[in-house]
Each structure stands twice: as C-alpha cells, then as structure tokens.
Amino acid sequence: MAGKLLSLLPPALLAAAGLAGLLLLCVPTRDVREPPTLKYGIVLDAGSSHTSMFIYKWPADKENDTGIVGQHSSCDVRGGGISSYADNPSGAGQSLVECLDQALRDVPRERHAGTPLYLGATAGMRLLNLTNPGASANVLAAVTQTLTQYPFDFRGARILSGQDEGVFGWVTANYLLENFIKYGWAGRWFRPRKGTLGAMDLGGASTQLTFEAASPAEDPASEVPLRLYGQQYRVYTHSFLCYGRDQVLQRLLASALQPPVAGDFIAFSAFFYTVDFLRTAMGLPVATLQQLEAAVVTVCNQTWSELQARAPGAGARLPNYCPVAMFVQQLLSRGYRFDEHAFSRVTFQKKAGDTAVGWALGYMLNLTNMIPADPPGLRKATDFSSWVALLLLFAALLLAALVLLLRRARPAKSPSAI
Template sequence: MAGKVLSLLPPSLLAAVGLVGLLLLCVPTRDVRELPALKYGIVLDAGSSHTSMFIYKWPADKENDTGIVGQHSSCDVRGGGISSYADNPSRAGQSLVECLDQALQAVPKERHVGTPLYLGATAGMRLLNLTSPEASANVLAAVTQTLTQYPFDFRGAHILSGQDEGVFGWVTANYLLENFIKTHGFHPCWPRGYSNQVLLGDVYESPCTAAQRPQAFNSSTRVSLSGTSDPALCRSLIMGLFNFSSCRFSRCSFNGIFQPPVAGNFIGFSAFFYTMDFLRTVMGLPVATLQQLEAAVATVCNQTWSELQARAPGERARLPDYCAGAMFVQQLLSRGYGFHERAFGGVTFQKKAGDTAVGWALGYMLNLTNLIPAEPPALRKGTDLGAWLVLVLLFAAMLLAALVLLLRRARSAKPSSAI
C-alpha cells in the first residue's frame, strides 16, 4: 500500500504545481511604482575671489518638468578666483582638479556620464573680459580643457551677466524659502596705515574709474595707494556709482530702473551676508536697524589698519575692502533700493537655507533641469496583501505535505529489526 502511495507522489506534486501556476495567473495584479533613481548635476561658481563647486541631486522622474533639486555636497577650490590666473591660464584649470576629484567620489560611478557639469563665471571674469578679452578667453579655454577630461557631461564654461546672476539668485532664494573705488595717491575706503602698490593701467581699466582716465599716461607705472580711513569721502565716492537724476517711470531705484515700493520679506546672501556677518561677529556691532547699520559702517571705515588686524588676524586678505563693501551695501539698501526702517526689518542675511547654500548656482541648476529629460518611472507587478497571504499559505501547505510523505517513505524503507 505504501509503495502505491509513493508511486503517486511525483504526479501529485506536478499537479499541485500546475494548479498553483494557474492560480497565480488568475490573481489580480497591479503596477507598483518603484522609488525613482537620483540624478546629479554639478555647478562651479567661479567668483571674483574664489571658486565653489556645488553638487545637486533630484529624483530622476522630476515634478512639473523641474527637478526637485537639493544640495548633495560642496567643495571650495583652493586659491583665488579663475580670473586671478589671467597671466597663467593653465593654473586656472589645475586649481579645479581637487574638487573635481571629490565629485568623482560623491556622484555614483554609474551616474557619471549622465551628470551635467557647468561652470559659471561672475564678477571677476566679467571685469577681465572688459579689460582683456583675450586673457578672459584663454582662462575659459584652460578650465574647459580640464573639465572635459572628466567623465561628466560637460555643458560649457560661460561668463554670466550681472542680470543672469541676479535672476538665478532670486530663484534660489525663493526656492529655498570688487572693484568699487580705485584712486591715485590715496584711498578713502581703505583703513589708515594700509597701503598697496598697483599698476597705473589697472587703476584706469576699472569701469569705476574709466571716466577719470587721462588721455596719456604710462600704464606700466607703479603707484602706491594708501588708506586714509575717511568715511565721508568714501560715501561720496560710493554714491557716485548710482544715478538718481533720470527716471522715465513713476518711480525708480537708480540708473533709471523702475522699482515699486519695497515691501515683504527679503534674503540678503553672498556678499551681503559676509559683509553683515563681519560687522556683527568680528566687529561686534549691532546692525538690526538702518540707523545701526549706518553707524556700524562709519565705525569700520574709521578703523586703522592695525586696529582691524588686531580684531581679525585671520582675514588679512579681505580686511582692506570691508569698509568699501559695507558702505556699498548700506547705500544700496537705504538709498538705492529705498528701504526704510520698517522694510529693513523684513530683510534677513543668510549663508544657507537648511543645508543648501543660498546663491545663483542652485537657481542655475533649477533652470537647467528643465532641459534634462525625465526618466520614465520603473514599474513592477504586485498583488494585494490578501492574495499574497493565500499563496504563501498554499505553498507552505504543499511543502509540509511533501515533507510528511518523504518522512513516511524513509521510515518504510528501513529494514525490519531482527528478533
């Protein structure tokens, strides 16, 4: 009898497997959307004083044709901005290597080829392009040569206009929530006791001093500029950068540009943040109101070179320019844009919003993701929980039945014990 049962075991199992297969075909399924993969993008912000690299990421399927972009990581390039290598362009490209090597590690290898890489140059390169277009082109060619050696999808190195930089910065801020004066002989915005030698040609190549350029002068002559710590004269020279005399509209900010009255909340970032942060943290001055800001600027511009060095020994390279920068920010906000005390209370100065740096680079990336095709979502077949449980129990019952039959067969196959 046992032998007969065992002989029926193989066809019984085959029938059971066939039955389960038919049941699986009949079970209703639905398409289950898998979690989207991540895409990456890299933007190099080549500013006047330094270059920063930002790596962004967003879901590959996007939303409303715009990637939901967040900052993945960042890297500050050592040395000055790429415009500082005008006399040795190859060094401009070489300076980017360390951060680009970091990007190779930060972006998954399988995403390298599809990761767009952009370089946007701002104030320093805009000025170099005005004074020496050939030198500017050589610098861009050098950084392009370096960037094309990496496996990323390099999309070009470009000089951004001031308007583009402002628009992309505005996009960033909403998405997340130097050359001012050069004079011959003395410098009212530099601290008393500080001096520096510059080429006379460099003095008059600045757009700020082009109107004062003599008809004939030796551009290779070296002149010494000494600081005089003169807030009043510094203010008058800064105000010379603004034109309030002409306006074709009902009201203007400056240079004939229409502007409605300021109202609402604003974010000051980049140079605005660093300037205000210096006044607050290094100088220890209150800047919560326009009146306090004006007093803080006057205090900084009255400091001597030795006094400033004593307060901020680690910022020697930027110390000479804080007076001019602070004076420009204060005059731009109060006179240029017309902020009054109440409106100024709606301005916050931030370096980051959450974990993302506030600047033009994110706005640039947000805009560019519109040009990157979305990947179709990955789908897989799925069943309802109830049907899945029934199938699991059925398979478990089949395995248990097979195990019982195998045990019975093993016992029946044992030889009888001798008496």
C-alpha cells in the same frame, strides 16, 4: 496498499507544485513604482575672488519641480578667481582640477556621462573682458580645455551679465523657498505660488538687487520678462559692476534708477557674511538701519589689535570688514533706498535648507528646464492578501508531504504484537 500509495507520492507532489504555479500565475498583479534613481548637475561659479563648485541632485523621474533639486555637495577652488590668471591662462584650468576630481567621486560613475557640467563667470571676468578681451578669451579657452577632459556632459563656459546673475539668484532663492507654481508628477496637480522674495547678492566685484516690480521701472532695460513653471514674471534687476569710494560711490548710488522696493527680501553672499560678522564676532545689533550705521562706525574705529582680539578666526578677510560693511550700509540706504520699514523685511541668510543661496542653482534650473524626466521604473507586485493565501497553500503542501514522509518512515507492526 500503503506501498502503492507511497509510490504515488512523488507524482502527487509534482502535480501539487504545478497546480500551485498555475494559481500563482492567475493571481492579479499591479505595477508598483520603484524608488527613483538620482540625477546630478554641476555648476562652477567662477567669481571675481574665487571659484566654487556646486553639485546638485534630484529624483530622475521628475522634472525640476519646486523643492525637488537640492545641493549634493560643494567644493571651494583654491586660489583666486579665474580672472586672476589673465597672464597664465593654463593656470586657470589647472586650478579647477582638485574640485573636478572630487566631483568624480561625489557623482556615481554610472551617472557621469549624463551629468551636465556648466561654468559661469561673473564680475571678475566681465571686467577682464572689458579691459582685455584677448586675455578673457584665453582664460575661457583654458578652463574649457580642462572641463572637456572629464567624463561629464560639459555644456560650456560663459560670462554672465550682471542682469543674468541677479535674475538667477532670484530664481534660486524663490525656488528653494517654494514660491513658484508647483506642478506635480506628469502635471496632474498644482498649487498657487506664494508671493516671491526679492534677492540681494554681493560678490567681490558686483552687487545685484532683483525683485518683482509692482510698477514699471524708470529704466526699461532693467526689467526682465521671465517665464517659469508656466507663470509669467516681470522682474526688475539692477547690478553695480564695481565698488566706489567716497563721492564716487555716492554719485554711483544716486544714479541708480529703480522702482520703490517693496515686500520681503533675502540678502546672501557677502551681505550675509558682513552682517553675520557684525552680529557674532563684534556682538553688535543690526536690526535697524540706524543700528547698522552705528555698527559700521564701531568696526571702523577699532584698532587692528582690537579687531584681531575680537575675531581671531577671521583670517585674511579681517581687513575687509570695515570697507565692506561701510559699502553695505551705503548701498542699502542710498543705492537701493531701503528705509527702516523696508529694512526690517530683509533676511540675511546663507542657505535655504542644505543648499547655498546664489545664482548657480537658478542658472542650472534655467538651462536644464527642458531635459525630459526619466520614466519611472516599474515592477510587478501581488496584493498582500493574495500573497498570504499562497504562503498558506505552500505551507499546507509542505505539511502534507511531511506527514506522508513520517507515515512512510514508521515501521509496520509485526503479527506477533497482536
């Protein structure tokens, strides 16, 4: 009888396995979103004194929502800005190769073809375009030729206006600090925006002041209607193209038309580097306009050997700190008309989190705003309690099989043992 039962064991186990499979198929499952992959974007900031490359990343299943896009990596191009290659346009394109090769490594290979690549040129190229349009066109053609040789989705090289530079810097600062209306995935929720910050940018050949105007500007051309994340903004922006000296500087600054500054401001780029030098290397207080003016006088009265002793790591920038600090002080007090109260609401900042503040991110956000989000990846999943029940069922089947095998392996008792 035992032999007969044991002979039925293999089909019984097969039947049990089939039954378990049917039960598994009948267990309710639900769709679970997989962790999102990342998308990337690359912006080359071709400034007057140098070019910087910024690589940004964001979850592929989201639009460019507030706080979602962040800086992945960056690279400073060696040499001067692309406008310095007016007599050697091919050198402008070649200068970008080292950083573009880094981008090939920083962006996953499978994302290369879908990664937008932009080059925006600012004041240096604006000046070159005014004085020598042919040379400007040749430089842009040379960098375009280089950029198109890479496997990224190249979206063009263009010269930004001072107004664009100011507005995009304002967008970057307020985006990173989450001051815009924020829409959730598929637009299912939102929260009101905070008050926006004004933005102040200072580069090698231009400076911009941008903020939401509480009253109409005296110069209508300085107002920019801007729509972001479903919200309409009226932004005032003013850009000085180049530095002046003495009376020329004072006349330039006095001619600026703008509404009164109000609210909080963030000052970045050379604003930050200059004030940071005064604070850290020189150890001077700059919490008020009066202290800033006194700090400028102190720096400009230093001998060269004294400056070198106090800031040994400043390198080639050391000779520029006196004139740039003087320009910053005059610009803030005479040009942008900050009084002591308004100046106390200015924060000098290089980054927000791990992302550099500047126009590049705002430029990319504006141009990629309509790129659709990738649908989220889905997979089937089983509730934990159902999974435990199936685990116990299979364990019971294995235990039963083991018991049967042990009984079969036990030798039968002989009659003489009775």
